[in-house]
Amino acid sequence: MPQSEVYAIKGIRLSTVAAGIRYPNRKDLVLFEIDEGATVSGVFTQNIFAAAPVLLCREHLAVASPRYLLINTGNANAGTGDKGLNDARQTCEALATLSGVIPAEILPFSTGVTTEFLPTQPIIDHMEVLLDGLGEASWTEAATGIMTTDTVPKALGVRFEIGGEVVTISGMTKGSGMIRPNMATMLSYIATDAAIAKSSLDKMLQTAMAQSFNRITVDGDTSTNDSCVLIATGKGKTLGGEKDEAIFLAQLIKLVRDLAQMMVRDAEGASKFVTITVSGGASSQDCLQVAYRIAHSPLVKTAFASGDANLGRIMVAIGNAEVAGLQADAVTMHVGGVRILHHGIDPAYVEAKVVDILKQPEFEVCVDLGMGTEVETVWTCDLTHEYISINADYRS
């Protein structure tokens, strides 16, 4: 289980307000202030309808090092064309004027409903109070401020030593539907007090993503606004080469994996957390294809929800994964350690063995393709009535 503490990071101050962007009295505007001298990496959605703030983040990151992250919920500013881009620019310009930086030093982020124009005025109107509220200890409040359909704020921290010096990493994330991150997740912000060169930071963020946010799925939909930012403020330990970086990376991966799994646990309507491990693949791609095919099958997901041992549905999903050269006879499948499939149904298998496993809130599906040595793990959830309720009524 993830740790529950989140730590302040020297060189970063946060502020959160309720600006009334979509709903009254809901914290919906968050500001990160980053001290000069930090290095910052970002990864963003691969959806071709990347939202206006994502386009602007890419543009700004290419020319400047960020001093502010300005995050609003309630409206995604996606599918909004040139007007959407101008709206996002306008909020950056307003903040730049008040804070004395240039607009390119500000990264804007939005999440919420798409294809509606961003209400810029409430954002601009609340900038002074946002700036006035900046403080180091507000991580949990900020994690609340970036929520949409999330039911709990998601923030975690870790402290460890490198060469006798304490290093801290803290992170927060949001998202519980439209989740199949592809490069990053809905919105996620991670920061450390370590000093890390930009090129190393970029590489570590990519590596950590591939083992965390890019391995979870709720419903297979990659949002237009997926963004993840990693900040190294440089106020603490300076990483001294490959060995230090390896220690840091391991801790970073653990933290973002825990954050990613928190999203699956809090996924819209989810009642089960399921780990799907596919081994014996000829390629990592083959393993992922099978894992996602299982994770996205509505029939598998409803079987998980019901706790019914109708596990032939997993077999059907594997068989549909379009893995070249896959032989039905070579496939082995375990659920919660019980072998079910091995040249067809395992003769020793009886349903009674898995009934209790499927009633647990967490279990693992292991599939071996019998083709090679690659392994991949994906985390997902079940599909419930509650998911339908949330998504058929999302905007009501």
Next chain:
Amino acid sequence: MPQSEVYAIKGIRLSTVAAGIRYPNRKDLVLFEIDEGATVSGVFTQNIFAAAPVLLCREHLAVASPRYLLINTGNANAGTGDKGLNDARQTCEALATLSGVIPAEILPFSTGVTTEFLPTQPIIDHMEVLLDGLGEASWTEAATGIMTTDTVPKALGVRFEIGGEVVTISGMTKGSGMIRPNMATMLSYIATDAAIAKSSLDKMLQTAMAQSFNRITVDGDTSTNDSCVLIATGKGKTLGGEKDEAIFLAQLIKLVRDLAQMMVRDAEGASKFVTITVSGGASSQDCLQVAYRIAHSPLVKTAFASGDANLGRIMVAIGNAEVAGLQADAVTMHVGGVRILHHGIDPAYVEAKVVDILKQPEFEVCVDLGMGTEVETVWTCDLTHEYISINADYRS
């Protein structure tokens, strides 16, 4: 809307009984008897876990022309390995002995729960009464006998003239979940009294499939038991070349498309029937990728269910379709004739325009990719609470 009549086909007799394969007093065993001299084509699932009866159908079709189709519901005999194959063989052998044909002249079909062994005894025990009950006029009863979670039997017929002679085609189909046929659908049987050479029949079945069963999806899962058989008994008109075949093919396509659409209308929990047309593709594959991405998105399907105009979810799905070279700015989207997306949100678009459309039981989504001239259409349905109820309790 599909026609409602189904006609007897000279040279084919049907019989249906309740054999108690899974549930008592439910018609679950159907027999087709085909006169000698007919030509028969079949297409089958592309799932790598093709069920035992599918493997046997392929084997038998390669060496003989079918005289009987033996169809059971209640158990799919899928994922059952060598024992499953032997079980299916045993039912064919029992019928062969009683009817005086060789086993290879019998095609077995199964549908129902997977990864459980087929109860062969009730099938064998009911063969005499099945054979005794054979008659020409029992198409609707047989269509009832092949149902599983279907709520209505699906049988249709068409009569038309070729060169002054009346030609009849009748067909039946079943299936309402685990529907994304890939070569054929769950189970579908089509017959005509026309005389058609095997090679022409094969080609026409393939062509018709590509415009009907292979263009529908309920939940994206291709069953292990998908099978479609087309029989030409040759008791009536002999098709006299390409012109006759073109007339026949057009009628065949219309019939199987109507049958396919009946499956979507009766899909598990479906309350909306949605036509998705994607034009302007550089390839047919690109169009299908976008259409299926929309059709499989749980967020799009729940928006359809709610009748809420949260149509940005369609845009998100398009953006996730991984079509190489697709430009967000070039995409146009209409729903029910109202233009929504064109370089971002159409400035003239207001939600009020689509609210009434989305409350209709049927509407169309049209997407133009602005890349080429290819067009594809896919038919699908919404995702409702009822789908979850049906599939979380399927075996209870």
